[in-house]
Amino acid sequence: MRADIIAIAGILVFISSLISLKVGLSVAIIEILLGAVAGNLGVQPDDWMLYLASFGGILLTFLAGTEIDTKLMKEKFKESFLIGTFSFLLPFIVVFLYTYYLAGWTFPASLIAGTALSTTSLAVVYSVLVETGLSKTEIGKLIMASTFITDMGTAIALSILFVKPTSYTVLFILVSLCVIYFAGNFSHYVFHNPKLKNKVIEPEIKYIFLLLFIFMYFANLGQGQAVLPAFVLGLLMSKHFIETSETKELRNRLRTVAYAVITPIFFIVGGLKVSLPMILSAAGLFAILFALKIAAKFLGVYFLARKYIPNGSMYTTLLMSTGLTFGTIASVFGFNSGLIDQVQYSILVGVVIASAVIPTFIAQKWFMPVHSEDIVDLKNGN
Numbered sequence: 056m057r058a059d060i061i062a063i064a065g066i067l068v069f070i071s072s073l074i075s076l077k078v079g080l081s082v083a084i085i086e087i088l089l090g091a092v093a094g095n096l097g098v099q100p101d102d103w104m105l106y107l108a109s110f111g112g113i114l115l116t117f118l119a120g121t122e123i124d125t126k127l128m129k130e131k132f133k134e135s136f137l138i139g140t141f142s143f144l145l146p147f148i149v150v151f152l153y154t155y156y157l158a159g160w161t162f163p164a165s166l167i168a169g170t171a172l173s174t175t176s177l178a179v180v181y182s183v184l185v186e187t188g189l190s191k192t193e194i195g196k197l198i199m200a201s202t203f204i205t206d207m208g209t210a211i212a213l214s215i216l217f218v219k220p221t222s223y224t225v226l227f228i229l230v231s232l233c234v235i236y237f238a239g240n241f242s243h244y245v246f247h248n249p250k251l252k253n254k255v256i257e258p259e260i261k262y263i264f265l266l267l268f269i270f271m272y273f274a275n276l277g278q279g280q281a282v283l284p285a286f287v288l289g290l291l292m293s294k295h296f297i298e299t300s301e302t303k304e305l306r307n308r309l310r311t312v313a314y315a316v317i318t319p320i321f322f323i324v325g326g327l328k329v330s331l332p333m334i335l336s337a338a339g340l341f342a343i344l345f346a347l348k349i350a351a352k353f354l355g356v357y358f359l360a361r362k363y364i365p366n367g368s369m370y371t372t373l374l375m376s377t378g379l380t381f382g383t384i385a386s387v388f389g390f391n392s393g394l395i396d397q398v399q400y401s402i403l404v405g406v407v408i409a410s411a412v413i414p415t416f417i418a419q420k421w422f423m424p425v426h427s428e429d430i431v432d433l434k435n436g437n
Contacts, residue, residue: 058100060098060104060388062100063098064104064320064323064387065391066159066163067089067323068086068089068316068320068323069321070089070145071085071086071319071323073101074089077104079188079416080371081179081182081183081186081419082182082186082314082319083178083179083182083183083266083322083411083415084412084416085198085316085409085416086252086319086322086323086326086410087321087322087323087325087326087379087408087412088326089243089326090322090324090325090326090327090329091326091329091331091408092321092326093326093327093328094125094321094326094327094328094329094330095329095330095331095332095419098327099238099327100324100327104320104323104324105267105324105388107306107321108266108321108323108324109180109321110267110317110321111177111270111313111317111319111320111321111322112282112321112380113267113270113271113282113285114267114285114313114317115177115178115181115182115184115283115313115318115321116177116181116282116285116286116289116380117178117263117267117285117286117288117289118181118289118306118309118310118313118408119177119178119181119199119202119203119286119289120203120285120286120288120289120290120292120293121289121290121292121293123328125290125293125294128200130373131197131200131363132349133361134197134201134359134364134425135200135201135203135204136204137359137363138201138204138356138360138363138371139200139201139202139204139207139208139357140204140205140208140355141354141355141359142173142201142204142205142352142355142356142375143173143175143204143205143206143208143209143212143300143355144208144355145171145172145173145351145352145354145355146169146172146173146347146348146351146352146355147169147170147208147209147212148169148170148351149169149347149350149351150165150168150172150344150347150348150351151165151166151168151169152271153284153343153344153347154169154192154294154344159330160395160399161394162274162401163389163393163394164389164394165323166217167217167385167386167388167389167394167395167403168217168344168395168399168403169212170212170213170216170376171381171382171383171385171389171403171406171407172344172347172348172378172382172387172403172406172407172410173208173209173212174201174205174206174209174375174378174379174380174381174382174385174407175201175205175206175376175377175378176356176377176378176379176380176381176382176411177199177202177203177206177282177286177372177374177380177416178222178318178321178322178379178380178413179201179374179377179379180198180199180202180268180374180375180377182225182318183374183415183418183419184198184199184223184374186270187423189424192426194364194366194367194370194371197363197364197371198371198374198375199362201371201375202375203286203290203402205310205375206282206283206380206386207283207287208387209381209385210280210282210283210381212285212390213280213290213381213384215238215311217381217389217392217394219278221277221278222338223273223276224277224280225277226273226276226277226344227273227274227276227277228277228279229268229271231270231284234266234269234270234288235284235287235288235291237300238266238288238291239288239291239294242262242292243295245258245259245262246259246305248293257308257312259305260305260308260309263309265298267281267285267288268285270285270288280381280384282380282381282384283292298417303341309341310350320422322379324410325379325383325408326408328383328404328408329405329408330397330401330405333397333398333401334401334402334403334405336381336398337398337402340402341402341405341406342405344406345406345409345410348376348378348406348417349376349410349414352372352375352376353372353376356371356372356375356376357369359369360372366424367422367424369417369418369422370422370423370424373415373417373418373422374414374415374418376407376410377410377411377414377415377416377427378407378410378411379407379411382403382404382406382407382417383404383407385403385408386400386404387400388402389403
């Protein structure tokens with residue numbers, strides 16, 4: 056563990072917060088950008104940062120699950136399913152066809168590209184919605200539900216197309232199902248235990264971390280991803296976080312712990328992975344792939360969003376154009392498996408990160424649904 060990396064990480068986390076407060080943009084965007092600057096100045100993450108970043112993405116996904124109104128999700132299943140499905144399907148098809156037939160990539164490399172650029176970053180979407188207060192509104196909850204459908208499509212595509220199942224894969228699925236079932240049905244013994252409430256050692260938060268660590272461990276064994284079971288766990292445990300004022304306060308404390316250091320490392324490490332020289336060496340292809348992702352997302356989301364979320368259709372489209380977690384996961388998987396080369400990897404990760412920054416910036420700057428009834432109710436305290 057290098058002391059200079061620890062110091063640099065601490066500086067980037069703190070400066071990102073100050074800049075975010077100054078310019079009024081999501082801190083996630085600033086952390087990614089500063090991470091990219093540091094990465095191209097020679098800063099490389101230590102192993103502890105990579106592990107903490109992995110945990111940060113899973114923790115963000117879990118928190119996003121706890122924010123989703125399951126009743127609303129059932130009532131709006133058709134809307135979220137349609138928006139989420141087309142948000143995944145169109146970019147996947149468009150990017151695959153372009154990279155395979157026009158860019159001359161191999162068939163597996165094109166499948167990786169389609170998978171990586173079909174994603175919507177639940178981590179970015181959740182962070183932005185929480186910071187803006189939209190996570191408490193119907194618009195925000197519908198966006199998160201649609202984002203989950205998109206990422207589920209990406210995860211399924213990655214698993215079906217590339218992952219070779221083993222006995223450990225089956226074990227990972229079984230353990231995940233068991234953890235989700237028992238945690239969803241018996242966690243009240245932890246959250247509502249008077250002996251554990253309001254303790255400075257935070258046993259409830261450590262309990263949640265333990266469940267997520269279990270997912271990570273068995274996902275690594277089974278060559279799977281812990282993000283989806285973490286989201287489902289958060290979704291099922293959301294009922295525990297809305298029952299009493301104490302459990303609502305627990306979620307706030309968990310969010311504070313996450314945003315203090317864990318999730319910033321996730322976003323900073325995402326920025327560190329961008330190689331600007333390699334992107335510049337294929338700037339034309341980078342620009343085309345970015346444009347294709349955004350255009351395909353627009354076609355897949357905007358017209359449905361205009362029908363189902365008329366007060367925030369453009370905002371929804373832009374947020375669902377973001378990518379980070381699964382896009383990076385798919386790119387890393389393709390590179391480590393030898394399916395894409397270093398240049399292709401840098402281009403894909405660069406596009407993924409650009410899509411996390413640019414659409415989010417535009418959405419927050421010019422398309423915040425401030426005139427929607429949801430925001431009016433939120434400001435009135437309803």
